[in-house]
Amino acid sequence: MKKLTTFNSIDLKIVYRKIPLLSTLFILLISNPLSSKNLAVGDMVVSKDFKQNTIIGKIVDKNGAPIPGATIQEKGTNNTTSSDIDGNYAINVSSNAVIIIIRIIGHKTVEVKATNASLITMEIEDNSLEEVIVVGYGTQKRKDLTGAVDQIGAEAIGNRPTTSFGQTMQGLIPNLNVGIANGNPSTNASFNVRGTTSIVWNTSTSAFESSLGSPLILVDGVTGDVNNINPEDIETVTVLKDAASASIYGARAAFGVILITTKSGKSGRSQIDYSNSFQWSSPTAIPNILDAKTIQEGIIGAYANRGLSVPTNEELKLEKIIEYMNDPVNVDPYFMNGNSIVWVGNVNPYEEGLAKSAPMQKHNLSISGGNENTTYYGSFGFQNQDGIYKINTDNLKRINANLNVSSQINNYFKIDFRTQYNNSTYNEPRSPVGKGGWWTAMSQDPGRNVNMPMKTPEDSPVGVMYTDNILSFMDYGATEGENISNLILTASPRITILPQWSVQADISYKNYELDNKQFVPLLTRVENSWTSFTNVHTNPSYVSRYNAQSNQYTINIFSDYSKTIAKDHNLRAMLGFNQEWYTDFYTDASRQDVNPNIPTMSQAQGVQTVTDGESHWAIRAMFYRLTYDYKGKYLIQSNGRYDGTSRFGTEDRFAFFPTVSAGWVVSEEEFASNWNPYVSFFKLRGSYGSLGNQNVPNYSYLLYYNTQSNLAYLFNGVRTLYVQPPGLVDPNLTWETATSANIGVDFQLFNKWDFTFDWYSRTTSDILAPAEQLPATLGANVPLSNSGEIQTQGWEFSTTYRNKTNFGLSYDFRLTLSDYKSKVNNFNGNDNKLLSQFYDGMNIGQIWGFETYGLFQTQEEIDNAPKQTKISSSIWYPGYVRYTDLNGDGEISTGTNNVNDPGDRKVIGNSTPRYQYGFTTNLNYKGFDFNLFIQGVGKRDLWISNNLFWGAGTTGTYEVYNDSWTPENTDAYYPIYVNAGQNRNVQTRYLQNGAYLRIKNIALGYTIPKEVTEKMYFKKLRIFTSAFDLLEFKSVPDTFDPELTGMDYPIMRSYAFGIQASF
Structure with missing residues (x-):
């Protein structure tokens, strides 16, 4: 037991409130003079030097629950503190009679008068309009x-x-x-x-x-x-x-x-927070590819359905495939056709190469606390996540560390220190060169990736050896690892010269490092022959190392001054200076013929290549913000920046970009006084201005020579360095300018239902685009110049509703909806308006294609239809796509491929996602909490041209195969199952509806009652479970995810559980 030092009797004036005993003792002790040196109560030490001008109190909501993290500020100064986990606070002030301001995000700001040693209890009402926005x-x-x-x-x-x-x-x-x-x-x-x-x-x-x-x-x-x-x-x-x-x-x-x-x-005793999450993920969409037998039947059917004779070797291959599939243990996955191997195995690369699920675990630990002068927050996070590869599993490890310390040295000087560090390492099997990546390879070339096993059987002429199946490249040991680290150090001193005038500096250093290492061991594999070295491929081994590093230094100095004149006129001015320096460099080295036991370049023996490079840029600017409001009713703001960048020539580096905005709070007018409580707030606002964009590579305005060593001629037995002359550049390259106008309205109903709507127009001019065309006799390409222009217009809407019932249920929801579309106003270099390039008046994202009229059913229909030979000279068969002759000239063509003569094509859709929306809701009742998030796109057109969509000629999917045209299945969606380019022209029949609705996240949690957790030494304990990307409603084929229609690493569906605890 700790000993209490004796102290003299004192006069105590007690204002009763129902608060914990320790809080009461703390308030009494610091509110009255003590003769002792110190008093220890529990773990709290109150010194006799504790300042007398101290305001203490507690912040609660309307139900009496404590509110932690509220900001308490002495009005007219930058002297602040915050409430602790129990809502208590203490703040030293300049005099015995001051006004303090209390703020908390999502609540109404409160100003109260207080005197020294008063106990202040207040209720804070929800009011999103008072939310402090960064x-x-x-x-x-x-x-x-x-x-x-x-x-x-x-x-x-x-x-x-x-x-x-x-x-x-x-x-x-x-x-x-x-x-x-x-x-x-x-x-x-x-x-x-x-x-x-x-x-x-x-x-x-x-x-x-x-x-x-x-x-x-x-x-x-x-x-x-x-x-x-x-x-x-x-x-x-x-x-x-x-x-x-x-x-x-x-x-x-x-x-x-x-x-x-x-x-x-936050000021107050230290709080430790710990959370974890354990997650399992699986792909939202994996192609249901055909087995070897069905693939071969499709190849044979492609002949038969077109009335062609089936080659004997294809019939024989089907027989051998069936034999192997009936007895894969005793039958070899190949047979010999002369000296050539014919593979008849049955491998599903998706099933063999991908795991059913991928685990992930994540842990976070933080500690925060402090006193009225110094606060701190430190955190550490760790994530370990496996990928979906079953063979040579890919893995991500990430750590995060943060430390934020804020110290109020005195009433005039405050300093903040922030440190951020993160490090991530990702290892995966090295993607093979020439195969198009794992996902492209898995869905094409069935002769290799389905019919070939990963390894030859033991009784083959070469014994056990890798084949050209994509799984061989995943298994044999080629790896790629990448480590990325970021470090940011920031110091922010702040001096308060006068209560309404302060100066602050942000001084930061950022370091970024990337280290990529690839190791590819020797790979010998069989393709089509046991003996021909043209078919038994040996890939050389190599190791490579790519290292990049960048350093960025930033200084921001800005001064803020505010003044209220005659109570109603509020002025605020901010003036600042910004300077940034950025440097980076890289080294890229590789070497062949690696020692597999020591995979380093120093131990390799083969060809070695090394390249490196470096660059730098800088920004310097002055900026300002001026704001004025009258009674919070009429609002005017101007922002501006005089900006300079090293990326342009000396005569074009600096430019001034001003903006202005204004607002009218209509609900503050007398004529709107009877709107309340139905319309509790209504504001109109608008803005206009321009910003510069340094959207050019470094040194673009300079002519420079490149030295090369790959000359095709030898001098004295060696390749000689040569100099490559530069092309033309525009020395007057300067800023892109983005000019935007915005009109918005904010209103609130019944003090709890918020609405926001904005309409905007943004024009980006002086885009780097081709300059005016010059005569071909010039002998050089036309340089880029600031000549392009595009315009984007759109709107956005959001609404948020919050409420709490008398029986303890609190809930909220938020709905967002937005849309935009863009067009090209000016683009040089395409005077003929070719469809393959940007042209004036073009809507960005538009899709040009043919209009279709079903599928040809008979040869007679083909003979009587408009001629198809302009788009393909190949023979047309029943089951092929039937295109419409839009211009009525008796043939299907692409014309001269420009806007004025597109042939029989027209704009059939647009790939821009339209009407993007999100809906989220939260429910809380007696410790239970529920969160639902829905996200989607209301309108979008997609043209999917990859092998997974068309199927024939690749591994194919059952979805396509079973719904393809045959003489017996004339109502099929897909054309005849054959690899024919005639069917794959961009067209209306197979233009996909990319709209979707996705249940993005569902989470359910339970916070164990406080009376239970306190016995377990927890301040708070919550358990939860969640699902991410749980379900989607879509129109695209089941093979595809609506957010990923290419052949790539699939979007993952995840399920997780975890805990959140506070100590």
Whole structure:
């Protein structure tokens, strides 16, 4: 037992409230002078030096439950603290009579008068309009916003136990488009705000493509890799959508900004939180491919259904396949046809190569706490996730560590330190060169991937040896591993010069490192002959190492000043400076003929190649924000940035990009006084402005020479270096400019039902596109210039409703809906308006194709139909697609392939996802909680051209095979089961409806009653179970997931359970 030091008698004035005994003692002790040196109560030590100007209290909701994490601020200063887990707080103030402000996200801000040593108990009512929104270099109340801004908090994120930030954000914010390309554990999500942003040159395809440009993403004010961030560390996510809200960030914010604020400490005793999740995943769609017998029957049927004679060798192969399938133990999976091997095995590469489910476990541990001067939050997360490969299983391991410390040194100086670190390692079997990747290979070339076993039988002429089956490449030991680490260090000192004037700096360093290693051992495999070396392939072994590193230094200095004049006129000004430096370098090395026991380049003996490179860029800017409001009724804001980037020439580096926005709170007018409580809030707002985008590679304005060593001539027995002359460049390349207008309305019904609607138009001009055409005698390609322009228009809607019943049920729901479409206003270099390129007036995403009129049923129909030879000179048969002669010229053609002469084609659809929606609801009742999230797309057209859709000539699926045309099945959906290009032209018959509705997440949890958990030394204990991507309603064939119609790592359906505990 701890000894209490004796102290003199004192006068106590007690204001009774029903609060815990320790809290009462704490309040009494710090509210009255003590003569002792210190007093120990439990683990709390109260010093005699504790300042006398101290306000203490407790924050509860209307039901008397404590509210932790509320911000308590001395009005007119930056002196703040926060309430602890029990709602208690203590704050030193400048005098005995002050006004304190109490804020909590999702609640009404409260201002109260208080004197020293008063016990303050208050109730806070729900009011989303008072929610504090994170904006560029500051915060604003939701009701005061004039730009298009949306924010979600930790509660919305915590209700969805996902493994990545991308999964967490899908469908939560309208027109925040989150793309997850496939289900690979290491796949990074892509983010886009408000649709098509620009046109870019794709170096891989050597063509221009429309771009869903990425927004600027900042984690605690620093650019970060959100795909490696731990969702459990996030406090809020704010999306700045229009120019007015995003312009203050300048060069990289032309297409929106995502601001992520991580959790920070709260004053009070330390709290430890632990959570885990154990998950099992399986593919949402795996092709139900044909077995070897059915594939061969399809090949034979393709002859017979066209009235052609069946080759004898195909009949013989079918007999041998049946023999093998009837007795695979005693019958060899091959037979000899002269010197050639004919494989007759029956392998399902999906069943043999993929596991039924993939496990994942995730653990998170955090600790937070502090006192009135210093708070801290630290966390550590670990994730171990297996992929779906059964052979040589792929695996992702990730760790996250965060530490945020905030210290109020005195009333004038505060400093924050933030450290973020994450590290991920992904290992997988090395994808074989020339096979198109695992998923493409599995669905094509049945002669190898179905008929060939992974290894030859022991009694074969070569014994046990790998074949050319794709599973051989997965099994033989080729691996690829990639490690990525990110470190961000930030210090943010803040000086309060006057109660309404402060200066803050954010100084940060970011380090990114990537290390990729590939090891490919020697592989000898059999294809079509036992003896010919042209068919027994030996791939050389090699090892490669790619290392990349980047360093980024950022300094932001900004000063904020606020002033209220005559009580009604509120002014606020912010002026800042931004400087960023970025450097990166890489080294890429490889060597053949590796020692398999020591797979390093130093121990290899073969050909060695090494390349490296480095680059750098910098940004420098001045920025400002001016806001004015009159009685919170009329709102005006201007943001601007004078931006400079090193990516342009010295004469074109700097430009000024201003924006303006305004709002009118109609509900504050006298004529609207009788609207309440039906319409409790109504605001109109609008914005207009432009932002610059430095969307060019480094050094694009410079002419530079490339040295090469691959000259095809020898000089003195060696290849000589040579210099490759440069092409033409435009030395006046400058900023793309994104100009946007936004009109919005926010209103609230009955003080609890919020609605937001925005309409916007964004024009991106000065896009890098081909310059005006020059004579061919120039002898060089036309350089790119700032000449392109596209326009995107759209709208977005969201509504949120919250309520609590008298019998203890609280619930809320949120619905989001958005749409956009884009068109090309100007694009040089395509004066003839070729359909294969961008052209003026083109709607981005449009699909040109033929209109179809069913399938040919007889030869007579073919003979009497318009001529088909212009699109294919091959013979047409019954069961082939019948195209419509739209221009009436008696033949089916593509014309001259331009807008004015498209032949018999027309615009038949558009691949842009339209009417994207999300619905989420939360229910809480007596410890039980339920979360449901639904997401989908209302309209989209898809043209699926891969082998899995058409089937014939590849492994094929039963879905296609059983619904293909035959003389006995003339009402079939698919054409005759034959690999014929005539049927695969883009057309209306096989244009797919890409709309879908998906139950994205369901979670059910139970929080064990406090009286039970306290006996177990828990402050809180919750158990939960959840399902992700549980069910979808779609129109595309069952072979495909509506979000993934290519041949790639499948989207995964997951089931999980876990606990969340607080100590």
